[in-house]
Amino acid sequence: xxxxxxxxxxxxxxxxxVNKAFTERDPEPILKRAKQQLDAGAVxxxxxxxxxxxxxxxxMKWAVKLLQENFDNVPLALDTSNKKAIEAxxxxxxxxxxxPIVNSADAGGRIENIDLAAANDAIVIALxxxxxxxxxxxxxxxxxxxxxxxxxxxxxxxxxxxxDPLFLVxxxxxxxxxxxxxxxxxxxxxxxxxxxxxxxxxxxxxxxxRPIMDSALVAMAMMQGLTSAIVNPNDLRLMxxxxxxxxxxxxxxxxxxxxxx
Amino acid sequence: xxxxxxxxxFNAKINTVTVGTGDKAVTIGGNSTFPFYTxxxxxxxxxxxxxxxxxxxxxxxxxxxxxxxxxxxxxxxxAKKAAAMEGGDFVVLNLDGGDPNGVNKSTEELIAVVxxxxxxxxxxxxxxxxxxxxxxxxxxxxxxxxxxGRNVIVMSEKExxxxxxxxxxxxxxxxxxxxxxxDDINLAKQLNVVTTxxxxxxxxIVMNVGTATVGYGYEYVVxxxxxxxxxxxxxxxxxxxxxxxxxxxSETWGxxxxxxxxxxMPEWGxxxxxxxxxxxxxxxxxxxxxxxxxxxxxxxxxKTIAKMIDALV
Numbered sequence: 001x002x003x004x005x006x007x008x009x010x011x012x013x014x015x016x017x018v019n020k021a022f023t024e025r026d027p028e029p030i031l032k033r034a035k036q037q038l039d040a041g042a043v044x045x046x047x048x049x050x051x052x053x054x055x056x057x058x059x060m061k062w063a064v065k066l067l068q069e070n071f072d073n074v075p076l077a078l079d080t081s082n083k084k085a086i087e088a089x090x091x092x093x094x095x096x097x098x099x100p101i102v103n104s105a106d107a108g109g110r111i112e113n114i115d116l117a118a119a120n121d122a123i124v125i126a127l128x129x130x131x132x133x134x135x136x137x138x139x140x141x142x143x144x145x146x147x148x149x150x151x152x153x154x155x156x157x158x159x160x161x162x163x164d165p166l167f168l169v170x171x172x173x174x175x176x177x178x179x180x181x182x183x184x185x186x187x188x189x190x191x192x193x194x195x196x197x198x199x200x201x202x203x204x205x206x207x208x209x210r211p212i213m214d215s216a217l218v219a220m221a222m223m224q225g226l227t228s229a230i231v232n233p234n235d236l237r238l239m240x241x242x243x244x245x246x247x248x249x250x251x252x253x254x255x256x257x258x259x260x261x
Numbered sequence: 262x263x264x265x266x267x268x269x270x271f272n273a274k275i276n277t278v279t280v281g282t283g284d285k286a287v288t289i290g291g292n293s294t295f296p297f298y299t300x301x302x303x304x305x306x307x308x309x310x311x312x313x314x315x316x317x318x319x320x321x322x323x324x325x326x327x328x329x330x331x332x333x334x335x336x337x338x339x340a341k342k343a344a345a346m347e348g349g350d351f352v353v354l355n356l357d358g359g360d361p362n363g364v365n366k367s368t369e370e371l372i373a374v375v376x377x378x379x380x381x382x383x384x385x386x387x388x389x390x391x392x393x394x395x396x397x398x399x400x401x402x403x404x405x406x407x408x409x410g411r412n413v414i415v416m417s418e419k420e421x422x423x424x425x426x427x428x429x430x431x432x433x434x435x436x437x438x439x440x441x442x443x444d445d446i447n448l449a450k451q452l453n454v455v456t457t458x459x460x461x462x463x464x465x466i467v468m469n470v471g472t473a474t475v476g477y478g479y480e481y482v483v484x485x486x487x488x489x490x491x492x493x494x495x496x497x498x499x500x501x502x503x504x505x506x507x508x509x510x511s512e513t514w515g516x517x518x519x520x521x522x523x524x525x526m527p528e529w530g531x532x533x534x535x536x537x538x539x540x541x542x543x544x545x546x547x548x549x550x551x552x553x554x555x556x557x558x559x560x561x562x563x564k565t566i567a568k569m570i571d572a573l574v
Contacts, residue, residue, distance in 0.1 A: 002496070003496065251496065252492075252496060252498060253446060253447065253450055253488070253492045253496070253498060253501065254447050254450075255447055255448075255450035255451040255454055255500065256447070256451045257451060257454040257455065257458070260454070260458075261454065261500065
């Protein structure tokens with residue numbers, strides 16, 4: 001089995017300083033956050049430029065070039081609802097360290113992002129929901145099937161669709177947590193890759209609690225077969241948990257310094 | 262149904278390490294398949310063979326090996342003869358005589374031998390320590406210094422002395438570090454991690470992951486090498502992608518099957534043949550399990566293993 005793939009989530013317009021840096025094309029804050037995440041062990045970096053309706057194409061190209069030129073062609077997840085911006089980003093993307101990830105498609109209004117990924121030989125995150133959160137795993141797996149068939153019909157390798165069960169917030173949806181974990185097991189049993197915004201579970205919790213909840217969930221999800229997650233790689237407890245789970249799963253060979261690798 | 266061959270492709274390869282300088286330099290590693298799986302992808306570099314001599318001259322050699330070196334009186338002459346052995350790619354100097362529990366030669370005395378050997382030959386050179394970790398920590402940095410510019414492998418870097426040997430050989434004098442562990446896959450990886458953390462380039466490290474003579478707990482050797490190659494290739498683990506170099510002869514020429522005289526054991530047959538058989542069987546198994554180079558002594562063993570490699574690559 002391959003090692004768990006972490007996608008660093010900290011380059012997002014939801015952070016005011018990042019939003020400002022994107023708008024002003026100011027490299028320094030972007031590079032700083034990227035470096036922090038890569039030093040902490042992130043494999044991919046998510047580049048969330050928001051809706052970027054006006055200058056999305058130009059902005060995504062700028063961000064892709066900036067990050068890949070400065071960090072040895074780091075692989076990236078291109079995260080925006082602006083499809084043209086994703087295509088523009090892919091047009092300047094260097095694949096030597098991994099295919100670009102389209103973040104994201106769903107089984108509803110954003111299903112065409114699968115077509116976009118297929119046309120550009122990209123990976124796509126396939127959110128198992130259509131209009132609103134899936135009511136149960138029957139619905140989740142129906143969306144999964146639909147998206148899988150669409151991707152394969154367009155010539156995609158099934159391993160390039162990374163299914164996202166949609167992690168749900170514990171405060172408010174505690175009774176749904178095991179269902180999400182069961183969906184991951186179903187993806188895994190089908191031999192599919194999976195990912196998701198893991199830290200969703202701890203939304204609204206005190207700052208000191210979140211790393212504990214996120215670490216526990218990632219361990220349970222990896223046991224179920226989760227192959228990737230969109231995470232804050234600067235959460236040391238979480239990263240240590242992921243590295244330890246990779247050892248237990250036999251995804252990497254243990255050495256005393258395994259946490260430093 | 263016709264047979265449909267599906268090659269096993271890895272997006273990873275064993276590091277390529279060049280030993281020595283100039284025309285005679287040899288390259289080990291570089292392959293992206295399991296050993297001799299030429300049907301999956303072509304072999305980049307064929308496995309190499311080192312010819313081992315020791316600072317003790319011919320004293321400790323079996324009669325059949327001594328016969329090859331007949332007439333040699335100095336270390337320089339022995340080294341030249343080793344370099345000329347048919348099928349050999351490089352010379353290995355074992356500094357056994359430095360062992361404080363043995364002859365306990367001084368570091369100065371051994372460095373003089375190292376220099377004499379190095380000056381006598383122009384093929385690549387590999388130097389092994391004396392098995393004592395404290396003595397090696399003092400001796401091998403001096404070896405690395407004395408051989409500056411020759412791009413040699415300094416073997417015998419262990420968990421207990423990696424700082425002294427790794428820093429001197431890998432950093433200060435730009436040689437290749439031979440990291441040694443004993444059939445312990447986790448330690449093999451760990452030693453590479455801490456050696457690179459000293460600042461040594463991962464591409465200047467080779468591994469001696471341990472061996473045994475066939476029949477002497479040899480299954481552990483196979484499983485260690487096999488798992489290392491598996492992790493290096495299928496998991497692209499860059500802390501296990503160093504080529505493996507295996508000292509075979511220092512093990513096999515010490516077991517009773519190799520040393521018992523025909524007089525003592527008439528039913529076992531020719532002493533020379535038994536020794537060669539143990540060396541050849543072990544070397545062949547090491548190569549099949551994942552060694553990128555083996556170290557041998559007997560000219561017949563070197564010739565036989567070279568022929569085997571020719572036939573398989």
